[in-house]
Amino acid sequence: MFSNPDSEERWGKLDRPLRRVLPRSLLGRSMLIVLIPLLVTQAIVLVLFYGTYLNVVSRRLSDGITGEISLVISMLERTPEADRREELLKDAAARTQLQFVFHPHATLRREGTNHVLGPIDDDFERALKQGLGRPFFVDWSAAPETVRVSIGLPDGMLDVLTPHKRLSIGPIWMFLAWAFSSSAFLFLIAGLFMRNQVRAIRRLAEAAELFGLGRDEGAIRPQGAREVRQAAIAFNRMQERVNRFVAQRTAVLAGVSHDLRTPLTRLRLSMAMLPTKGMIRAEDIQPDVHDMVADIEDMERLIGSYLSFARGEGAEKPVLTDIRALIEDVAVAARRAGGRVLSVEGKEGVEVPVRPDALKRALTNLADNARRHGGAMRFSLWEGERRIEITVEDDGGGIPADRRKTLLEIGSSGNNGGTGLGLTIVRDIIHAHGGTIRLLESPLGGLSVLLSLPK
Template identity: 50%
Template sequence: MSDIPAPATPAEQPVAKPARPVRAFGQGLRPLLPRGLLGRSLLIILLPLLILQGVALQLFYGNHLDVISRRLAGGVAGEIGMVIEIMQRMPDPADRAWLFRDASWRLDLGLAFEGGASLGATPDRAASLPLLPLEDDLAHAMAERVRRPFDADWQSDRRSVIIRIQLPDGVLHVEAPRKRLFTGTLYLFFIWLVGSSLLLFGVAALFMKNQVRAIRRLAGAAEAFGLGRDIGQMKPEGASEVRQAASAFNRMQDRIRRFIGQRTDMLAGISHDLRTPLTRMRLALAMLPHAPETEADVAALTEDVEEMERMIAVYLAFARGEAQEQTQPTDLAALVSEVARKSPRDGAQVLVRVPESLVLPLRPDALRRCLANLIDNARKHARRIDIGVAEIPRGDGIAWAQVTVDDDGPGIPEELREEAFRPFATLSAGGTGLGLAIARDIARSHGGDIVLEASPLGGLRARIRLPV
């Protein structure tokens, strides 16, 4: 026989339990947490304080105050029991009158006896919910030290608790001042807890607000600098770490500006060096003798020189990135209409749909170049061009300004649309491959972007989004 064990039946095989998703601690509370730094900082400061004071209140109220409450209730119940015992031993009305007067003076208890009266049905205290633990303490003390049917009225008088005790020959009415059952330390302790919490909250909120304001100013400066706006040097303020971050941001601005300036100067030198031999070539071509057999060659060389000058201008514009121009409030609708009107159409039908006005901070010359490049690309491949301007919400209380350029040309395959934005990428014959690269660079310098999509006209849509 073989020693190989038989395979286990399906009932015998262990069933692998599906893995349960591990949920991070506190993930359910994440939507309830404040999102801002100020709110979270205050929560970090105040939450441990509130927990600590809550524990202190519970210890004080649940232990010390509970002991004091039981002692006060026991004292009142013991005095009532003593009065009842003396009444039983001294049934004479004159003695009872003396006892009631002496108890009112020495014990601060108002006593009255109603002969022949009855309490009636005593309420079930076990089924009722007392307003305060002091009611339970008094009930236990009365049951332990008086041992007679009774009821207590806590609502009729704000200054006293009226207790009625059933005696064999009537009902004894006892008016006990509330100050003999309550202790004022609870209110003082509660006021201390609330007052200290409010004081700490105010001091922490004032201090943290100043710290958060410095961080917000730093974030706003970084956002403005990323949009190409000249914000100048930022004044360091706040905590030492925030001051260090502000100083580092100022140094970063200086390095970036110095780099841009050096690049612009270098490109200006290159432009001068390249344009000088091109100018000499132009002069040489102009001074050549005109002969029928060389006219075609001279015209071809002249076109080549002009093409080289145009390419150099485009390359310099791309490398410069229009960085020297400052933002200013500009009517985007008027700017788009102007660019569409001045752009060469070469037989293409151009339709413009813009609102009456849409003003936002822009670098107008740079955006004109961006729109001109998009319209020029559409004009080369389509016979119909639709240009639209609209304001759409971003979802965080801020809106986008959107410009769409649609055409009915052949379009660009989806897998090649991002490739079209790469510098010197030419997906069709002709051109330098910098038009879309320059357009995206300008849009992103404004804090927006450009994407290529399928157009409702059947060709390509270029969609620009700019923050309002």
């Protein structure tokens, strides 16, 4: 089936404002899925019960009282004697629970009703109009819990005092309170169950985030629904396979580096034992020996970089580390190696969970690059709410802006004694911590390397 671009565009226009209103969390959306059907169900129940059943009951109560009043009026019209009318009204009051008072020669001054609060008044007024056929006035405030109905007759006026409970169908607020309280109770129970399910998903997400930052907390305990447990089990298996792969690669690289160092050491010893006198003149052999020794040193630095690269993603665990103290140690080592450290700036006592040896190796590589390309360097530390930033600046020749991204992808150029893996090691160590690295222009005139790490 082919999708219609116009319909997708229209749906996108409707979906965007809807997403702004809807909650973003899984718990919020799950509770909304529970709440909307619950409210719709309660609304339907209220409409059907209150709008149908209660109205029917109210009309029947009004029709019943109207019928009793109509019967009494009919009997009064057939009994013109005053004494017999008194007895008739007393007997009717005893049988109908209504109070009747007849006012001879009185007239009705107003008609209608003074109550506009609900369907009970409308039903009662409608029943009186249909059942009596005479002018009347309904006074809902004549006495507490009593409704007075004044009816105009040809020879006077009849007052009928009706108990309010005979017209009312009970306090509707009790029904509403019961309906909404039960809905709130069920919603609370659903929220507790959904919170437990979402908590398992949140723990899985936190474990995946920590593992991505290089903070291996071990296997997580499967919890929640069956699908969430399956996801947790799959995550544990993936974590185990990744750790096994990293350990195997580290062992292979370390073994290769160690095996290569043995023949290089023998070559260095052989070069040192070469005769400088004999059939070949010493001045001819010395430059060649010097070049070969320099090549061997470069190869040893290359192997050392591979070994450092392998150790950088090894089994070192993140620990809470004083970043300012670690930078100070790197600065002291850079001074001993011949570099000129202008300053170490930043707040003291900033502690972040990192792999201290790996991070120190990354900063040492940056300090070595600054020492080789410039000579002067400056370290700075900045602490934010959720991350820290470490900046290493030098006064060297810098790197053109169009080459900085490529340089991070393939490593340093290898000039001035570089091994080709300096920036690659730094990049991978920072990425293993869940951070980022940027190459910028330094205020000192050279290169500025900005390292951003999560707290």
